[in-house]
Amino acid sequence: MAERAAPAGAAVAGAVRHLVLVHGAWQGAWSFDAWAPLLRQRGWQVHALDLPGNGWGPGADAPAGLDAYVDHVAGVLAALDGPAVLVGHSGGGLTASQVAEALPQRVAGLVYLAGMMLPSGLRFAELLRHCQAEQPARPLAGIGPHLLWDAAHQHSRVPEAAALDVFLHDCPPEAARRAAALLRPQPERGRDLVNTLSPGRYGRVPRVYVECTQDRSIGLPLQRAMQALSPGALRLTLDCGHVPQLAQPLLLTEQLAPVLAGLPAPQAAAAAC
Secondary structure: OOOOOOOOOOOOOOOOOEEEEEOOOOOOHHHHOOOHHHHHHOOOEEEEOOOOOOOOOOOOOOOOOHHHHHHHHHHHHHOOOOOEEEEEEOOHHHHHHHHHHHOHHHEEEEEEEOOOOOOOOOOHHHHHHHHHHHOOOOOOOOOHHHOEEOOOOOEEEOOHHHHHHHHOOOOOHHHHHHHHHHOOOEEHHHOOOOOOOOOOOHHHOOEEEEEEOOOOOOOHHHHHHHHHHOOOOEEEEEOOOOOHHHHOHHHHHHHHHHHHHOOOOOOHHHHHO
């Protein structure tokens, strides 16, 4: 059962007022459009990002990759007047984790929305192979078999029908069609990522994992495996598919609001790290 949420318009407790939203593969800042107004009603300052090289924003055609993503998010954090909570949807979780490693003093918390919360050195493809070997009868391949690749196998794209079936099957139909149409080709160097994390930096940042029980992209066994491999995250459970911020934005807000409002700001002493 969700905890009682703060009333709409209530100020965020403590010094943490910023939410930085990091999208996953093939997406952009637009993927949070349905959710951002609800967060603002709760008193948060919302910053939805377009990662470089992903087809949106000023850096649409810039080189993609984990270093470029971290630098981009770090620039956003540097411009804020206080620490922020990073929210990583799907593959955006990898970027959020690495930013927390680089700048733990600027990150008050990490939220993974059906996100990739992987331990240091492990690629998602490795986790997928392991889980498939353990549960061969369970379909866990997600969007992978549906992807269309360029001749050099450097960029992939998601066919609309596959997006609607795998990512957006439980979202409002009109909103689902809009989201499927907005997906852009994804550079593989910005998708096949591996984190380098340490207990003393990333490990000191509070984490929340929002698992989605009807997810057809990152199936629940994969989400549970990541939580087991990276223990310590508070678990919230939604009965929805891969895009909770579009499928159930109000319920997601109500579940997260009391948790986020209670996050303490990072200690000022950490700024020397």
